[in-house]
Amino acid sequence: MNDTAIARLIAAEEKRQREGLEMIPSENHTSSDVLKALGSRLTDKYSEGYPGIRYYGGCEIVDEVENLARKRAQALFGVSHANVQPYSGSPANMAVYFALADPGDTVMGLELYYGGHMTHGLKVNFSGKWFNSVQYRTGKDGYLDYGAMAALVQEHKPKLIFVGATAYPRVFDWQKLRDIADLAQSFLVADISHIAGLVVAGAHPSPVGIADVITTTTHKTLRGPRGAIILCNGLPSNPLKRAERVKENLPTLIDRAIIPGLQGGPHNHQTAAIAVALHEAAQPAFKEYGRQIVANAKTLAAALSSVGYELVTGGTDNHLLLIDLTNKNIKGADAEKALGMAGITVNKNTVPFDSRPPFDPSGIRLGTPALTTRGMKETEMEQVAQWIDRAITAHGNEKKLTAIKQEVRALTEAFPLPN
Ligand SMILES: Cc1ncc(COP(=O)(O)O)c(C=O)c1O
Incomplete structure (x- = not known):
C-alpha cells in the first residue's frame, strides 16, 4: 500500500x-474470503435498485452477486424473502419502521439501559423522536418481564414491537412474544443482530415463522462483514408498486422502504462479502x-x-x-x-x-x-x-x-x- x-x-x-x-x-x-470480497472492485459499481430493475447500466454481474446473497440468506434462514442491501443494522431497523409505521405512530422496544438497542425507541434516536416510543424493561432478575410487556401492549397498542438486544444473556421466547404482539395486532420484529449466528447454528431458538420481520447485522455472531439483512415471508416483492400495509405485502414494503425510502446505491463489495459469510455459515x-x-x-x-x-x-x-x-x-x-x-x-x-x-x-x-x-x-x-x-x-x-x-x-x- x-x-x-x-x-x-x-x-x-x-x-x-x-x-x-x-x-x-x-x-x-472474519475469514480471509470475506476480507477479499470486501476489498474487491465491486466497491466501484453503482447499482441503485434491485437485480433486474436498476437505474444504472453495467449491473449484470452485481445482479448475480446480489441474487446469490439473497438466495443464500433465504436458504440459510428458511424464509421466502431477503433484502441484503441495508448498509448496517441501524438503517435496516429504520427501514422496518418506515415500512410498517408512519411518523407519530406508537412503537415499542426494549429500553437501552435494560439491554435494548438505540434503534428500539431510545428518545434521542430517530426511533424515539419520530415515533411515539413506549419502552419495556426486564424485571429485577434481569429476565424480560413478559407480563409487564403484555400489559403495555394492551394499553398502548403499538403498530410494531421490536424484540432483540445488545446486552441480554438469555434466550427469547418467540412464541410468547408473538402472543403478546397479537394482543394488539402489532407487527412483531425480531432483531437478531447479536444472535443470528447462534440461530443458524441451532444454538438459540429461531423466530422464523413466528416474527413478521427479522433484521440482523451480518458482522456479529454471523461472522460476516459489517452490514445487515432483513428477512420476511409474503408475496413476491414488487418494489415498483406501492403496497398496502398487510402481512402478505411485507417483501414489497421492506424493499420499498430501503430504496427509494432510505438508501441509494447498494454497497456491492459488502453484498458479496455477506454472500461469502452466508455460505460459510451454511457449512x-x-x-x-x-x-x-x-x-x-x-x-x-x-x-x-x-x-x-x-x-x-x-x-x-x-x-x-x-x-x-x-x-x-x-x-x-x-x-x-x-x-x-x-x-x-x-x-x-x-x-x-x-x-x-x-x-x-x-x-x-x-x-x-x-x-x-x-x-x-x-x-x-x-x-x-x-x-x-x-x-x-x-x-x-x-x-x-x-x-x-x-x-x-x-x-x-x-x-x-x-x-
Ligand atoms: C440488537 C442490535 N440491533 C441493531 C444494531 C445496529 O447495528 P449497526 O451498529 O450495524 O448499525 C446493533 C449493534 O450493536 C444491535 O446490537
Whole structure:
C-alpha cells in the first residue's frame, strides 16, 4: 500500500487484535474470503435498485452477486424473502419502521439501559423522536418481564414491537412474544443482530415463522462483514408498486422502504462479502461453532461466578455475560480500562436498574464469539476468567496489568486470527 500512514494503522490494528482477546460480544473475526470480497472492485459499481430493475447500466454481474446473497440468506434462514442491501443494522431497523409505521405512530422496544438497542425507541434516536416510543424493561432478575410487556401492549397498542438486544444473556421466547404482539395486532420484529449466528447454528431458538420481520447485522455472531439483512415471508416483492400495509405485502414494503425510502446505491463489495459469510455459515462446521460459543460463555460464566462475580440473571444461555461489578467496588469504566491494559477488550455497560448513570455504569459486557472463532475452548475460558479476575483486582497497578498482558499475548500465539 502506498499510503504508509494508513498502512501503518491497519498493521497496528491487526497486531492489537492478534495479540489481545477481543471480548466485545458484538465483534468477531472474519475469514480471509470475506476480507477479499470486501476489498474487491465491486466497491466501484453503482447499482441503485434491485437485480433486474436498476437505474444504472453495467449491473449484470452485481445482479448475480446480489441474487446469490439473497438466495443464500433465504436458504440459510428458511424464509421466502431477503433484502441484503441495508448498509448496517441501524438503517435496516429504520427501514422496518418506515415500512410498517408512519411518523407519530406508537412503537415499542426494549429500553437501552435494560439491554435494548438505540434503534428500539431510545428518545434521542430517530426511533424515539419520530415515533411515539413506549419502552419495556426486564424485571429485577434481569429476565424480560413478559407480563409487564403484555400489559403495555394492551394499553398502548403499538403498530410494531421490536424484540432483540445488545446486552441480554438469555434466550427469547418467540412464541410468547408473538402472543403478546397479537394482543394488539402489532407487527412483531425480531432483531437478531447479536444472535443470528447462534440461530443458524441451532444454538438459540429461531423466530422464523413466528416474527413478521427479522433484521440482523451480518458482522456479529454471523461472522460476516459489517452490514445487515432483513428477512420476511409474503408475496413476491414488487418494489415498483406501492403496497398496502398487510402481512402478505411485507417483501414489497421492506424493499420499498430501503430504496427509494432510505438508501441509494447498494454497497456491492459488502453484498458479496455477506454472500461469502452466508455460505460459510451454511457449512456443518458452523453448527459446531455456534454450539462452542455458548459452551464457552457458560464456562466463563461459571468460572467468574465461582470467584464472586455477580452475573445479571445469574448466568448465560447465549454468547454474552453481563456482570454487575457493584460488589467488587469497581465501576464498569475502570474495569474496562484495567482489562484493556491486560490485553482483554470488553465494554462498560449498564445493568438493569443500574444505580449509576448510563455514561458511567456499574457493569461490563463480554462475550465469546471472537475467541471461539480463534479456536479457544473451555480450557482457555477457565484461564481467561482467571485473567479477568486478576486484572479487575489489580486495577490501577500498571505493572501487574502489563504482566497479565504478556501472558495473554503468549496464549494468542497458539490461536491465530483466521487466514
Ligand atoms: C440488537 C442490535 N440491533 C441493531 C444494531 C445496529 O447495528 P449497526 O451498529 O450495524 O448499525 C446493533 C449493534 O450493536 C444491535 O446490537
